[in-house]
Amino acid sequence: MHYNKKLARLAIIVFSIFFALTPIEAKATEEKSDQTEEFVPGEFILEHVMDCYGWHITTINKKHISIPLPIILWDQGKLVCFSSAKFHHGHNAYKGYALGFTKETSGKIVKLSEPYTGPLEKDAVYQFSRDFTDISITKNVCALLISVVILIAIFLSVAKSYKKRPLMPPKGLQSLMEVLIVFVRDNMVIPSIGEKHYKKYLPYILTLFFFILFNNLLGLIPIFPGGANVTGNIAVTAILALLTLLITSFSGNKNYWKHIFNTPGVPWWLKFPIPLMPIVEFMGVFTKPFVLMIRLFANITAGHIIIMGFLSLIFIFGAMNPVAGYGISILSMIFYLFMSMLELIVAFVQAYIFALLTSMYIGTAVEDHSEHETEPVAIAETAQNQIVEENK
Amino acid sequence: MNLITPDFGLIFWMLIGFGILFFILAKFAWPIITKAISQREEYIQEQLDAADTVKKEMKNLKAEHHQLLQEAKEERDKILADARKMVEKMNEEARILRDKEHDARMAETKIAIQNEKMKALTDIKNEIALLSIDVAEKILSEELSTQTKQEEMISKWVNELNLN
Numbered sequence: 071m072h073y074n075k076k077l078a079r080l081a082i083i084v085f086s087i088f089f090a091l092t093p094i095e096a097k098a099t100e101e102k103s104d105q106t107e108e109f110v111p112g113e114f115i116l117e118h119v120m121d122c123y124g125w126h127i128t129t130i131n132k133k134h135i136s137i138p139l140p141i142i143l144w145d146q147g148k149l150v151c152f153s154s155a156k157f158h159h160g161h162n163a164y165k166g167y168a169l170g171f172t173k174e175t176s177g178k179i180v181k182l183s184e185p186y187t188g189p190l191e192k193d194a195v196y197q198f199s200r201d202f203t204d205i206s207i208t209k210n211v212c213a214l215l216i217s218v219v220i221l222i223a224i225f226l227s228v229a230k231s232y233k234k235r236p237l238m239p240p241k242g243l244q245s246l247m248e249v250l251i252v253f254v255r256d257n258m259v260i261p262s263i264g265e266k267h268y269k270k271y272l273p274y275i276l277t278l279f280f281f282i283l284f285n286n287l288l289g290l291i292p293i294f295p296g297g298a299n300v301t302g303n304i305a306v307t308a309i310l311a312l313l314t315l316l317i318t319s320f321s322g323n324k325n326y327w328k329h330i331f332n333t334p335g336v337p338w339w340l341k342f343p344i345p346l347m348p349i350v351e352f353m354g355v356f357t358k359p360f361v362l363m364i365r366l367f368a369n370i371t372a373g374h375i376i377i378m379g380f381l382s383l384i385f386i387f388g389a390m391n392p393v394a395g396y397g398i399s400i401l402s403m404i405f406y407l408f409m410s411m412l413e414l415i416v417a418f419v420q421a422y423i424f425a426l427l428t429s430m431y432i433g434t435a436v437e438d439h440s441e442h443e444t445e446p447v448a449i450a451e452t453a454q455n456q457i458v459e460e461n462k
Numbered sequence: 463m464n465l466i467t468p469d470f471g472l473i474f475w476m477l478i479g480f481g482i483l484f485f486i487l488a489k490f491a492w493p494i495i496t497k498a499i500s501q502r503e504e505y506i507q508e509q510l511d512a513a514d515t516v517k518k519e520m521k522n523l524k525a526e527h528h529q530l531l532q533e534a535k536e537e538r539d540k541i542l543a544d545a546r547k548m549v550e551k552m553n554e555e556a557r558i559l560r561d562k563e564h565d566a567r568m569a570e571t572k573i574a575i576q577n578e579k580m581k582a583l584t585d586i587k588n589e590i591a592l593l594s595i596d597v598a599e600k601i602l603s604e605e606l607s608t609q610t611k612q613e614e615m616i617s618k619w620v621n622e623l624n625l626n
Contacts, residue, residue: 120465121472142471204471211475218483225491232498237505251495273492277484305468309476371465 109389111382119299119374120177122209123154123169127294134159137294139212141179143167145202154206162189171196179204213298214306217285225280254279258426262433271432274317278310279425286370286417290410301420302370304363311363314428315356322435329434330355358431362424369420373413380405 117126125137138155156164160171166185170178180198190196207215224243231244240248259268259275285300300306328334330351332341340347383402388395606612 116465121469204469205474206471207475208469208471210472211479214472214476214479218479221483222486222491225487225495229491229494232495236498237502247495248499252499255496255499269496272496273488274484276492276496277480277487281480281483303469303472304466305472306476308468309473309480313480 109382109385111379111386114382114385115375115378118297118378119302119371121303122177123157123179123206124159125209125212125294125298137212139207139209141167141204141206143179143202143204143206145181150202158189160190163187168196168198170198175200179206209298210300210303210306213288213295213300214285216295217281217288217300221280221284250280250283251276254425258422259429262426262429263436264433266438267436271317271321271429274313275425275429278313278428279421282310282366282424283418283421286421287414289370289374290413290417299371299374301366302374304367307363307367310366310424311359314362314431315359317428318359318431318435319355321432323438325437326435358427362427366420366424369416373409373416377406377409377413380409 123141124139127135127137129135136159138153141150141152141154141156143150150165150167152164152167156162157169160169162168163182163186165187166182167179168182168190170176170180171190175198178200180200181202183197183199224247228244228247231241235241239245254276255268255272258279259272263271282301285306288296289299289301291297331348333347333351336347380402384395384399387398606615
């Protein structure tokens with residue numbers, strides 16, 4: 071398709087501009103302190119699991135090799151942009167902005183009381199505030215945008231192959247995606263939402279499923295552009311859950327709200343004078359997406375933490391005794407492989423659960439009450455037809 | 463950055479990124495893909511149904527064919543049987559005719575033989591009569607050669623006449 075090609079080109083241009091602004095060059099920063107860095111597994115793990123302003127790849131001979139990412143701040147009507155390399159991993163301040171050095175602000179950007187550029191003194195006390203909005207391209211944002219670009223590229227190419235070879239069996243990437251697309255459609259969306267309404271929601275559920283699945287899998291790749299903990303970040307899962315809540319609420323028909331505020335089949339004294347059931351049901355509207363948010367976040371983060379934990383074991387034992395480090399590395403690798411396999415399953419299962427539950431919630435919201443009454447008749451009819459056909 | 467407090471920047475970019483993803487895919491990818499898949503499914507179903515009907519038709523045709531063949535066979539058998547019967551009949555007729563001719567010829571022959579036989583018998587009878595006369599002549603001449611004997615004879619005949 072012509073416009074698809076144009077779109078792909080546009081995506082490539084946007085992507086390249088994005089990287090032109092944030093040059094992928096290994097910024098080598100000299101470690102200033104002479105004291106040997108002690109390996110703290112908790113920090114190591116949390117640093118990986120959480121968001122970060124640069125994309126740390128490795129450290130060779132105390133030189134951090136990382137991809138600097140753009141920092142974008144909205145400070146009192148002014149847009150401030152600069153590269154995160156300016157911070158020198160928290161050792162420098164730039165134009166009065168620095169990485170947080172206290173416990174509460176660790177890993178966040180703070181604004182010093184005066185626009186100061188240069189190295190921060192170790193023991194000096196700085197006054198700072200946080201009265202600005204931080205919309206920096208962090209590691210997670212970067213990974214998210216990369217995954218978005220890759221997903222768009224994948225599905226535009228798949229769509230193109232469908233256009234090019236209509237009514238033909240799928241080939242290559244198309245056949246891989248078709249299995250998943252048909253799985254989502256036939257095993258999740260149609261059974262949950264029903265034949266009548268599913269077409270409207272299928273695009274969203276497909277997008278949701280592939281976004282989660284792809285980011286989960288990308289998170290399992292140890293190096294750039296993988297390794298970021300996108301779907302294990304509460305902001306990401308919160309948005310996904312919020313979208314589920316919004317879609318469910320806005321597609322809810324009269325019957326859905328009636329079920330919430332005046333649940334049929336419940337004794338009247340549960341609704342009046344204290345509206346116990348309505349309160350519980352109404353809370354359910356919010357707890358369902360909330361659980362979705364927590365489930366995805368916790369599963370993916372826990373998986374990353376466990377994997378990082380196994381890897382940390384090598385360094386913990388290595389710090390005690392190099393031989394022990396090598397020895398434990400074998401065991402660690404076995405556990406790491408096992409966990410990675412498990413995480414592959416989890417990546418799929420979590421995407422499946424999120425998409426399935428979302429479609430089920432939408433399904434309850436759009437369900438027709440009349441369908442319930444006609445269903446047994448329809449089933450009886452089909453059964454009868456079958457018998458008639460068999461007799462033929 | 464805290465683990466469980468959502469970061470505004472990420473929320474912002476997540477909304478934008480996911481929004482763009484959804485918008486582009488929902489506009490340029492999903493409709494094409496899902497439509498193509500369902501179209502192909504329908505097409506396959508149609509083809510399967512068509513194949514089924516063709517199969518059924520083939521079955522019917524086969525049955526028809528079989529029936530035709532059966533009928534043809536029966537007709538052939540009938541024709542053959544008729545022909546055989548006709549041949550038999552003709553043979554029979556021919557035989558009867560032959561027999562009749564034969565009989566007629568036999569009858570003629572028999573009559574001829576009879577005639578010839580009668581003729582021969584008559585001839586033989588005449589011959590025998592002539593021979594008998596000759597013999598009688600010879601015997602009489604022998605008997606009546608002497609006087610006595612002639613007298614004897616005449617007396618005998620006279621006696622006999624007396625008796626009457």
